[in-house]
Amino acid sequence: MRCSSASCPGEYEQHEVVRAVRQGSRIIVIEHIPAEVCNVCGDVLFTPETIERLEALRQTTAPPAGSVPLYKCAESA
Numbered sequence: 001m002r003c004s005s006a007s008c009p010g011e012y013e014q015h016e017v018v019r020a021v022r023q024g025s026r027i028i029v030i031e032h033i034p035a036e037v038c039n040v041c042g043d044v045l046f047t048p049e050t051i052e053r054l055e056a057l058r059q060t061t062a063p064p065a066g067s068v069p070l071y072k073c074a075e076s077a
C-alpha cells in the first residue's frame with residue numbers, strides 16, 4: 001500500500017512496533033504491536049482492531065509481562 005503522505009514515495013510494510021503510553025501517573029510499554037510502517041518516512045498505521053486492543057491495554061490492571069529500565073533525557077524539576 002502506498003504511503004498516505006502525499007509527498008512520500010514509500011510503501012507500507014508489516015512490522016511489529018513498541019509504544020510507551022501513559023497510564024495515569026505511570027508509563028506502560030506495549031510491544032509486539034502489529035503495524036504498517038512506511039519504508040521511507042516511517043509513518044505508522046494501526047488497524048481499528050489494534051487501536052482497540054491498545055486502548056484496552058491502556059486501561060488494564062493485569063500484571064505486566066515484564067519491567068523495563070526507565071531513563072529521562074531531560075532533567076525535570
Ligand SMILES: [Zn+2]
Pocket residue numbers: 003004005008009010011038039040041042043
Ligand atoms: Zn511515507
